[in-house]
Amino acid sequence: MKISEFKLERFFARYEFEAPYLMCCSDCESWTIQELLAFDSGNMERLINMGLGYTESRGNPALRQQIASLYRHIDAEQVLVFCGAEEAVFLYMQAVLSPGDHVIVQAPAYQSLLEIPAAMGCRVDKWEMKRLDGQWGIDLEELKDLLTEKTRAIIINTPHNPTGYLISEQEMQEIVKIAWERDIHLFVDEVYKYLEYDLHKQVPWGCDLYEKAVSLGVMSKSFGLAGLRIGWVATRDQDVYRTLAGLKDYTTICSSGPSELLSMMALENREQIINRNRKIIIENLKLLDEFFKQYDEIFSWYRPGAGPIAFPAFRGGLDAEIMGQDLLKHTGVLILPGRVYDYDHQHFRIGFGRKDFANCLSRFEQYVKERLL
Ligand SMILES: Cc1ncc(COP(=O)(O)O)c(C=O)c1O
Incomplete structure (x- = not known):
């Protein structure tokens, strides 16, 4: 399979471990092993006594049990553990799609969701997100218009990378109905779940709503x-589960045992972990709201509904890539230009899931005051 370069991952490969102020990462503030062990007095014992042989290919049963408890209609036999979300994305496409199939992918998208079907010889149509009154949105009529006789799968991502758009429960029910009426597969990339700013707006996982849906989750x-x-x-x-499990034998076979154990420790304490991360995000979002209100002549702000990333834009023809390079050179702050999503030249991604965000933003503000006002 010939596949194009993953622009976003190449961008991070170049800058992530060099730039001092990362203001575009999509993951939340991390934890140390020591912090995970400190959640329970027995954790250290569990870790140092575990063997380092192969683990169960489908994932440690206790881990799968814990993951299953996140869902309404899923049991441990319906959970399959992978190396990150990325392995699952890659193998899902191989499991479900064949060359010539038509696939609809919500866009802009984390590139693998679009690129892997395209590289496999599928016909990929982008279901483009809309910008309405300072908010991102989706158009379900457009989704219906994209359907063809050959549509095999619809691929969506909510909360969304890079816009932070959160598909509402009503919209999700509608998407499920569209897929169900035509017996189409639905892949729901839900790696940013639990980071909804308003918990009342949390939507059931896709796989709880539709038998032919696959939900993607991750610790990242x-x-x-x-x-x-x-x-x-x-x-x-x-069928999809069995095929995926079979394909995994050709990629990673099984997961890392210590990682599975540390994931279990995190899931056992998920309320505490998620609450801390949501708190960081919500505090940082307030700073972003103030910032963009103050500088609304320079930026267009589209407030996200969930997650640690947003996708604002420079106004007045300023090019996000050129600005990003200049910003990095003068302040050490890294933003992600929209071109890595094959989007326009004005948009850029901001990540605000980390504790040092206020510091990054104040450097960014200094730059704006000195060079753009
Ligand atoms: C929407 C989306 N899906 C999948 C992934 C891959 O996640 P992981 O790094 O855990 O494999 C990412 C990572 O940025 C993502 O944003």
């Missing part, structure tokens, strides 16, 4: 544990 984003490389899918679709 809401939990801030990207280094564990533990992700999973949950689905009631037994």
Whole structure:
């Protein structure tokens, strides 16, 4: 399979470990192993006594049990653990799609959601997000218009990377109905779940709403544990599950045992972990609201509904890539230009899930005052 470069991952490969002030990351503030161990007095014992042999290919049963408890209609047999979310995305496309299939992907998108089907020889149509009155939105009529006889799958992401758009329960029910009426697969990338600013707006996982849906979850984003490389899918679709499990034998075979154990410790304390991360995000979002209100002649602000990222834009023809390079050079602050999403040249991604965000933003503000006012 010939596949194009993953622009976002190449961008991070170049800058993530060099730039001092990362203001565009999509994961939340992380935790140390010591902090995870400190959640329970027995944790240290569990970790140092565990063997380092192969683990169960589908994922540690106790971990799968814990993951299953996040859902309404999923049991441990319907959860499959992967190396991060990315392995699951890659294998889902192989499991469900064939060359010539038509696929609809919400866009802009985390590139693998679009690129892997395209590289496999599928016909990919982008279901473009809308910008309305300072908010992002989706158009369900447009989704219906994109459907063809050959549509095999609809791929969505909510809360969304990069806009932070949160599909409402009503919209989700409608998407499920569209897929169900045509017996189409639905892939719901939900890696930013639990980071809704208003918890009343939390939407059931896709796989709880539709038998042919696969929900994607991960420890990387809401939990801030990207280094564990533990992700999973949950689905009631037994055929897709079996095919995915078979494909995993050709990629990673099984997950890292210590990572599975540390994930279990995190999931056992998920309320505390998520609450801390939501608190950081909500505080940082207030700073962003104030910032964009103050500088609304320079930026267009589209307030996200969930998650640690937003996708604002420079006004007045300023190019986000050129501005980003200049910003990095003068302040050490890194923003992510929209071109890595093949989007326009004005938009850029901001990440605000980390504790040092206020510091990054004040450097950004200094730059704006000195160079853009
Ligand atoms: C929407 C989305 N899906 C999947 C992934 C991959 O996640 P992971 O790094 O845990 O494999 C990312 C990472 O940024 C993402 O934003």
